[in-house]
Amino acid sequence: MAVGTSSSSTSTSSNKKRKKGEPTDAMIRRPRRSITSFTMEEICDLRHLVGAQKEDPTVVALIYVHGSWNTKACLPKHGQVDRFSLLEGLFSRASSNTSTSTSSDEYWNVIGALQVDRSDDTYACCVGDDSFAGAHSLQDLPIPPDQLPVLAVAIHTPDREHARVKYLTQIPPSQLLWYSVLQRNPKLQQNKQAAENVQQKWANILQTNIQETIQGIQQEDNQTHNPVAVAVPTNSSQQQQEQPIRIFVAGDRSSVGKSSVCLGLLGSLLQAPFHYQPSQLAYIKPATQCEATQLVQTFCETKGIAQRAVGPLVYYKGFTRAFLAGETDSTQALLQQCAAAVDDIARNKKVVLVDGVGFPAVGSICGTDNASVCKACSYPISTNSGGSRHPMGVLIVGGSGVGAAVDSFNLNATYFQHANIPVMGGIFNKLSTDPKDYYSLEHCKTAVTAYFEQRQHAPQAFGFVPKFDAMDESVDEFINVFGSHVNIAGILKSAQQIQQQTQQTAATTTTTTSKTTVDTVHVDGCTVTVTTTTTRSQPNDNDSGNQSNKSNKRVRLGSGQGTPFDPNVRSSHFPTKLKTKLDQEEGTTNKKRKPPLSRDDIEFMASQAGAAGTA
Structure with missing residues (x-):
């Protein structure tokens, strides 16, 4: 039935009262x-x-x-x-x-x-x-x-x-x-x-x-009527099948080719031996500086892959100053918007690519750097975990070279690892194919691969992609080249291993109520906080339902490592005085915020003040 009838004659706000549910x-x-x-x-x-x-x-x-x-x-x-x-x-x-x-x-x-x-x-x-x-x-x-x-x-x-x-x-x-x-x-x-x-x-x-x-x-x-068998990777548990693999694609600098790597990954997943359906894949860029149409967006639209190339967080002109002035949403609200967008597009998918913005620290002035966005958009552990999340794996896109490429990778990997986010490895992009070039793909691949192979249980070098000109005219050819130079199966396997850790965390997650007492002792000249916590645990849906009481002692120097990320709740194991102090010292830009201004108003004021570019 076509659309086009005038609305003025279709309004039901007539003198005759319409009964609830009764169409005219x-x-x-x-x-x-x-x-x-x-x-x-x-x-x-x-x-x-x-x-x-x-x-x-x-x-x-x-x-x-x-x-x-x-x-x-x-x-x-x-x-x-x-x-x-x-x-x-x-x-x-x-x-x-x-x-x-x-x-x-x-x-x-x-x-x-x-x-x-x-x-x-x-x-x-x-x-x-x-x-x-x-x-x-x-x-x-x-x-x-x-x-x-x-x-x-x-x-x-x-x-x-x-x-x-x-x-x-x-x-x-x-x-x-x-x-x-x-x-x-x-x-x-x-x-x-x-x-x-x-x-x-x-x-x-x-x-x-x-x-x-x-x-x-x-x-x-x-x-429901025709279950689809997923190719690789797969997992036998029903809970695993319901939770899509999430991969965060970061870059060691701007314009290194993150979006083209995402395009190559999506295109390769559609082909043999993976054979994912377009409806099983998704691409999203929750934070961005550029709103121009990207090639990966056009590719997704053409293939029928769910995409959101411009997410809820846009660093438009004047944004950072407006944030510091308290005229935008708070850090917590911005991260929650990113998380909601990723959760929404990930529904009923098998693989979700989350594209980062710039280099890892972009957005740190607002508390929305790539590590924070990655954590906020990671795997939800369970409905009983109070919104806690287990970090997804990060794939870092780097450039050409040997020493510079490895040094840059390690620097940027450290940024995520410091935030307890696992780094799967890297893809090195835009390498020369000239065999006479000292920094050609084959020369760099040999040296860089040798470095990564010496490090056991560490990030991997998943691929070395040649420089590819005129991608706009040859997207399919680029995907074929990308797939032949990148270990796609290795990336999926690494991401799935991280995903399985989420399931293990969810299986042991409990809802607890606790009573905490704090004592301070001195050990070799250092002040150590001893936190005694008595907890009452209620198992999640996967547990037997038996409740238990336990008392434990924790000796802590600072905050813990490896705990699930919760954007709303600070760790309950923080000493009371220290927690209060941290709350007081938390970024003043998130205190007493004003009602958010519209983007149009912020950009207009920034332009009037002489701002150029974004943020």
């Missing part, structure tokens, strides 16, 4: 419907709402979720501007950008609003009441983000009992409010072009989320 004749006849105020039952059962039959296409709803405290800045009042013009505009733009594989002809559009504090029914949306979404409520009906308003997309396929809801957290609430104010003030013509650009960007986000969600649902249904 106009709603059934027309592909685009406007719901003045959704109920939770309507969101969860969109197909019943619009009267869709089994043979009818997927129903997609775009919902403006808001609270009473920002109603005035939400959907504009009648008489000033069509209250659904924003939502309809996004659907129209999204459908115009749609590929033929997921054409808007294949789904019905519904638009509307949901005020979360309107009734007990809508309150359930905020508190996570699962009475509407059945057994799969945590996945199908997530809890809204902390800040409102937010756009949500609900998708109800013909074979599903309930719709799946996904919040478009890539669109900041501040921008939604700004756009709403602009709508209610038509005189602000000087911002018309800015509004057009913003709406186009949001439409792209909407279309991407629709495509990814529908593909994810289809893949789940296919796996």
Whole structure:
């Protein structure tokens, strides 16, 4: 059913009161419907709402979720501007950008609003009441983000009992409010072009989320009825199969070729002997300085690989100074946004490549350097671990040479290892193929490989990639060359070994309540803190359910090593006084932060101050 019917005649805000869940004749006849105020039952059962039959296409709803405290800045009042013009505009733009594989002809559009504090029914949306979404409520009906308003997309396929809801957290609430104010003030013509650009960007986000969600649902249904056997690597445990391999691709400097290495890895995984399906792979760059379209992004879009080349953290012009001034989200919030983006794209995947930005320390001024982003986006241990994560493996991309290449690798590997992040090894990129060149690929490969072979149980040299010109015209050829020069199976094996450590950690993770006493003693002139902790442990889902009491003593000099990373909780084993002192000394840039400014405002102020480039 094609999209294109005027919305003014489809609104259900008529004098006749619509019963909950009862579609009007106009709603059934027309592909685009406007719901003045959704109920939770309507969101969860969109197909019943619009009267869709089994043979009818997927129903997609775009919902403006808001609270009473920002109603005035939400959907504009009648008489000033069509209250659904924003939502309809996004659907129209999204459908115009749609590929033929997921054409808007294949789904019905519904638009509307949901005020979360309107009734007990809508309150359930905020508190996570699962009475509407059945057994799969945590996945199908997530809890809204902390800040409102937010756009949500609900998708109800013909074979599903309930719709799946996904919040478009890539669109900041501040921008939604700004756009709403602009709508209610038509005189602000000087911002018309800015509004057009913003709406186009949001439409792209909407279309991407629709495509990814529908593909994810289809893949789940296919796996339920036709399980797919994964090639290499594989693992017999069901829990292992559900947890995708995550690989963080870092570089020893900017423009060393991280994204091209990601392209080579993804392309090689599609080919023999691995034979991964595009739906089993994902690529994401959670933090970036460059928003221009990269070749790896185009490749993923062409092959049908889930991708997010521009993640939630962008070091745009003026960002770092705005961060230091407290005008952006805090470090914790930024890392949580990165983690949520990676977790989202990793759903139902087998291998996820997480692309780093610049060299390892990029972003350290904001506490969002590559090591911190890597930790935040790593493997979730279990639902009982309070958000703890086990670090994924890091693959470092280096350049040509022998001494310089090895020295640079060790320097950058140390950065991650100091943060207790395992470094799998390196790929050395853009090497000369001239046999007469002293630094040719073969000469460098022989020497560098000899160095790594002397170090047992240490990072490996996985490959040496020749310099490849004109990649834009010969992507397939580059992938073939890359695959012949890189040990792809070795990378997967190393990443899987790290992943298995996550499963082992999850198997022994317990939820504990503890009582801690702190004593200070002196040993050979050094002050040593002795922490006595009495814990009561509750096993996780994999344990037998027996609870135990135990008392242990820890003698510590500083913080521990190798503990799972938790972005929200500082180690409970820190001495009380030391923990308090560290809390007091923690970066002042994360204290008393102001309400975040919009990106447009920050970039405008930075340009006025003479800033050039990014960050």
